Amino acid sequence: MRKLMKAAGRLFGSASPEDDYARGLKAHDREDYKTALESWLSAGRQGNAEAQYRLGRLYDLGKGVVRNAVDAVGWYRRAADQGHGKAQARLAEIYYYGCGQPKGITPTDETLSLLFPNGLQIEQDYKEALRWARAAAEQGVVGAQAMLGYMYASGFGIDPDYAEAERWYRTAAEQGNAAAQLGLGTLLAGGYGGQPDPQDAHQWFLKAAGQDNVMAWYYLGTQFASGIGVGQDYDQAAAWFRRAAKAGAAAAQRALGLLHTRGLGVPADPHHAETWLRKAAVQGDAEAMVQLGHLNSRGAGLQPNLFDAATWYRAAAELGHREAQKIIAQMYLAGSGVPRDEMEALRWLERAAGQGDPLAQLRVGTFYAEGRGVTRDYDRALGWFRRAADQGNTDAVYNIAMLHSLGLGMPRDPARAVVWHQRAAEQGSVQAQFRLGAMLASGDGTPQDYAAAVVWSRKAAEQGHSGAMVNLGRFYMQGLGVAPDMEEAARWLTAAAEKEPAAMTALGELHAHWSSRKDFALARVWLERAAKLGDERAGMLLERLPPADVAEQTEEVDPPRAAVGES
Numbered sequence: 060m061r062k063l064m065k066a067a068g069r070l071f072g073s074a075s076p077e078d079d080y081a082r083g084l085k086a087h088d089r090e091d092y093k094t095a096l097e098s099w100l101s102a103g104r105q106g107n108a109e110a111q112y113r114l115g116r117l118y119d120l121g122k123g124v125v126r127n128a129v130d131a132v133g134w135y136r137r138a139a140d141q142g143h144g145k146a147q148a149r150l151a152e153i154y155y156y157g158c159g160q161p162k163g164i165t166p167t168d169e170t171l172s173l174l175f176p177n178g179l180q181i182e183q184d185y186k187e188a189l190r191w192a193r194a195a196a197e198q199g200v201v202g203a204q205a206m207l208g209y210m211y212a213s214g215f216g217i218d219p220d221y222a223e224a225e226r227w228y229r230t231a232a233e234q235g236n237a238a239a240q241l242g243l244g245t246l247l248a249g250g251y252g253g254q255p256d257p258q259d260a261h262q263w264f265l266k267a268a269g270q271d272n273v274m275a276w277y278y279l280g281t282q283f284a285s286g287i288g289v290g291q292d293y294d295q296a297a298a299w300f301r302r303a304a305k306a307g308a309a310a311a312q313r314a315l316g317l318l319h320t321r322g323l324g325v326p327a328d329p330h331h332a333e334t335w336l337r338k339a340a341v342q343g344d345a346e347a348m349v350q351l352g353h354l355n356s357r358g359a360g361l362q363p364n365l366f367d368a369a370t371w372y373r374a375a376a377e378l379g380h381r382e383a384q385k386i387i388a389q390m391y392l393a394g395s396g397v398p399r400d401e402m403e404a405l406r407w408l409e410r411a412a413g414q415g416d417p418l419a420q421l422r423v424g425t426f427y428a429e430g431r432g433v434t435r436d437y438d439r440a441l442g443w444f445r446r447a448a449d450q451g452n453t454d455a456v457y458n459i460a461m462l463h464s465l466g467l468g469m470p471r472d473p474a475r476a477v478v479w480h481q482r483a484a485e486q487g488s489v490q491a492q493f494r495l496g497a498m499l500a501s502g503d504g505t506p507q508d509y510a511a512a513v514v515w516s517r518k519a520a521e522q523g524h525s526g527a528m529v530n531l532g533r534f535y536m537q538g539l540g541v542a543p544d545m546e547e548a549a550r551w552l553t554a555a556a557e558k559e560p561a562a563m564t565a566l567g568e569l570h571a572h573w574s575s576r577k578d579f580a581l582a583r584v585w586l587e588r589a590a591k592l593g594d595e596r597a598g599m600l601l602e603r604l605p606p607a608d609v610a611e612q613t614e615e616v617d618p619p620r621a622a623v624g625e626s
Contacts, residue, residue: 074101076101076102076105076106076107076110077102077107079098079099079101079102079105079107079110080098080099080102080107080109080110080113082094082098083095083096083097083098083099083102083110083113084113086098087113092117092122092123092124093123095113095117095123096114096117096123096124098110099111099113099114099117100114103134103137106141108137108138108141108142108143108146109138109143111134111135111137111138111141111143111146112134112135112138112143112145112146114134115131115132115133115134115135115138115146115149116131117131118130118131118134119131119135119149119153128153128158128181129181131153131158132150132153132158132181135149135150135153136150139191139194142198144194144195144198144199144200144203145195145200147191147192147194147195147198147200147203148191148192148195148200148202148203148206150187150188150191151187151188151189151190151191151192151195151203151206151207152188152206153181154181154183154184154185154187154188154191155183155185155188155192155206155210155215156183157181157182157183158181185210185215185216185217186216188210188216189207189210189216189217191203192206192207192210193207196227196230201231201234201235201236201239202231202236202238204227204228204230204231204234204236204239205227205228205231205232205236205238205239205242207223207227208223208224208225208226208227208228208230208231208239208242208243209224209228209238209242210224211223211224211227212224212228212242212245212246212251221246221251221252221253222252224242224246224251224252225243225246225251225252227239228242228243228246229243232263232266235270237266237267237270237271237272237275238267238272240263240264240266240267240270240272240275241263241264241267241272241274241275241278243260243263244259244260244261244262244263244264244267244275244278245260245278246260247259247260247263248260248278248282248287248288257282257287257288257289258288258289260282260288261279261282261288261289264278264279264282265279268299273302273303273306273307273308273311274303274308276299276300276302276303276306276308276311277299277300277303277308277310277311277314279295279299280295280296280297280298280299280300280303280311280314281296281314282296283295283296283299284296284300284314284318284323284324292324293318293323293324293325294324295324296314296318296323296324297315297318297323297324297325298324299311300314300315300318301315304335304338307342309338309339309342309343309344309347310339310344312335312336312338312339312342312344312347313335313336313339313344313346313347313350315335316331316332316333316334316335316336316339316347316350317332317336317350319331319332319335320332320350320354327360328360329354329360329361330360330361332354333351333354333361336350336351336354337351340371340374343378345374345375345378345379345380345383346375346380348371348372348374348375348378348380348383349371349372349375349380349382349383349386351367351368351371352368352369352371352372352375352383352386353368354368355367355368355371356368356395356396364396365390365395365396366396366397367396368390368396369387369390369395369396369397372386372387372390373387376407376410379410379414381411381414381416381419384407384408384410384411384414384416384419385407385408385411385416385418385419385422387407388403388404388405388406388407388408388411388419388422389404391403391404391407392404401426401431401432402432402433404432405423405426405431405432405433408422408423408426409423412443412446415450417446417447417450417451417452417455418447418452420443420444420446420447420450420452420455421443421444421447421452421454421455421458423443424439424440424441424442424443424444424447424455424458425440425458426440427439427440427443428440428458428462428467436468437462437467437468437469438468440458440462440468441459441462441468441469443455444456444458444459444462445459451486453483453486453487453488453491454488456479456482456483456486456488456491457479457480457483457488457490457491459479460476460478460479460480460482460483460491460494461476463475463476463479464476464480464494464504472504473498473503473504473505474504474505475504476498476504477495477498477503477504477505480494480495480498481495484515484518489518489519489522489523489524489527490519490524492515492516492518492519492522492524492527493515493516493519493524493526493527493530495515496511496512496513496514496515496516496519496527496530497512497516497526497530499511499512499515500512500516500530500534500539500540508540509534509539509540509541510540510541511540512530512534512539512540513531513534513539513540513541516530516531516534517531520551525555525558525559525562526555526559526561528551528552528554528555528559528562529551529552529555529559529561529562529565531551532547532548532549532550532551532552532555532562532565532569533548533552533565534548535547535548535551536548536552536565536568536569536573537573543573545569545573545574545575548565548569548573549566549569552565552566552569553566556585560588560589560592560593560594560597561589561594561596563585563586563588563589563592563594563597564585564586564589564594564596564597564600566582566585567582567583567584567585567586567589567597567600567601568582568600569582570582570585571586571600571604579604579605582604583601583604586598586600586601586604587601
């Protein structure tokens with residue numbers, strides 16, 4: 060019946076949709092887009108899916124019509140609803156990436172609003188993208204299979220599903236799709252969803268590279284540079300990076316520049332390094348900008364230029380590079396390459412802190428606690444310290460302990476201070492270990508516990524904290540929390556005496572009063588040294604020593620027990 064109708068159509072002078080489509084295809088081949096449009100409109104309106112897809116392409120590319128994503132999607136959808144795989148695949152791409160307003164089109168133009176009442180752009184819609192990508196992939200459209208793999212791997216709009224990503228990537232990769240081969244290699248190299256398999260990844264990168272996939276060249280360079288999946292070979296790495304760099308891949312340009320800075324696989328040459336890093340930087344590669352900042356600040360064979368260094372660091376910082384934000388902040392603090400400006404330094408630190416950088420959060424809190432560049436605000440300081448502490452920053456934990464201990468911005472709370480000091484001490488803060496030992500010894504905010512005080516003081520003392528050495532020496536000298544041991548006391552106090560007048564004073568006490576073998580002359584030497592450095596207790600004890608000429612006949616006087624130091 061259908062053939063009969065087509066024959067009757069030709070007899071009476073009307074063309075079938077298939078004839079209109081064929082006529083449009085011939086016109087398109089000779090770049091007569093107006094005739095192609097008219098022919099395909101006729102066929103498309105009669106339901107020819109291939110003509111509908113071709114109409115979508117005309118509007119998509121702006122051939123014979125004003126480029127308009129909305130009309131393109133309209134025709135693609137009509138073809139896709141009939142099961143046209145290529146139309147479904149293109150719909151998936153448009154919805155995934157979105158399609159913006161054509162250049163030169165003014166959205167407020169009233170005439171255009173009348174001509175295009177539905178607008179001229181398509182917003183991103185991951186749900187629609189996934190629907191159409193799956194439909195096309197299940198029909199065997201290789202590009203859609205690769206895209207579906209990417210969608211499951213990236214997790215944009217959907218939860219990542221690396222098993223599904225690998226399934227679809229592998230399906231397309233085995234059919235020779237370079238993008239899928241690259242994606243599959245990336246999954247295997249990273250061990251997404253399982254154990255990494257860099258050797259298998261290498262084979263897929265090679266397949267993609269054989270199809271001139273630029274990023275595959277870059278990944279091969281990365282494998283050879285790191286020695287993952289292959290033997291480390293900087294000559295090979297440089298060769299692959301160079302191919303990708305010459306093709307314009309910013310990451311490869313940066314990598315090649317870094318090889319030149321280090322002389323790996325290529326001659327060490329700061330000028331070549333600067334050239335390749337700059338090529339990457341002008342493409343917006345923030346890491347390349349940071350490396351240019353390093354190159355200019357350190358010289359490394361070039362004349363150091365702090366102004367240029369600051370320019371590159373600032374450019375990377377503007378793109379959200381956290382390390383660059385911290386570096387440019389430090390430059391503003393020091394006035395290196397830029398005017399000294401604490402407020403500007405704080406601004407950059409706050410940007411890094413806002414991105415979750417714990418060191419920046421710590422430093423912002425310190426700015427507010429000290430009132431540097433801003434009005435002192437302990438509440439805001441505490442807030443930033445807490446954010447850094449929640450990420451495990453030990454210095455921030457210690458600072459919170461000190462705010463509670465000193466009552467800064469809040470009522471003094473020794474008990475809370477002990478809790479935070481213990482947390483910092485357990486994380487390895489030497490200063491917190493020292494202070495916790497002192498608080499346990501004095502009973503400040505916690506029951507007095509000399510044995511625990513000895514434990515924490517020893518931890519800090521063994522890491523060179525002179526105040527903890529003094530306290531530990533006194534514990535041994537007075538038998539607090541440990542058995543008295545004058546030799547051990549003298550060892551710790553002597554080690555601290557190079558820096559601490561309090562250690563000199565304690566040594567004077569040890570030799571004059573605590574040791575079973577008194578040595579008033581040596582005691583006097585230590586006490587006089589401490590007194591000259593301003594230690595008041597040393598002066599008091601000197602007055603209680605017997606005169607040098609009668610020291611041997613004078614009965615000793617027990618000294619008052621010294622408080623454990625907390626500073």
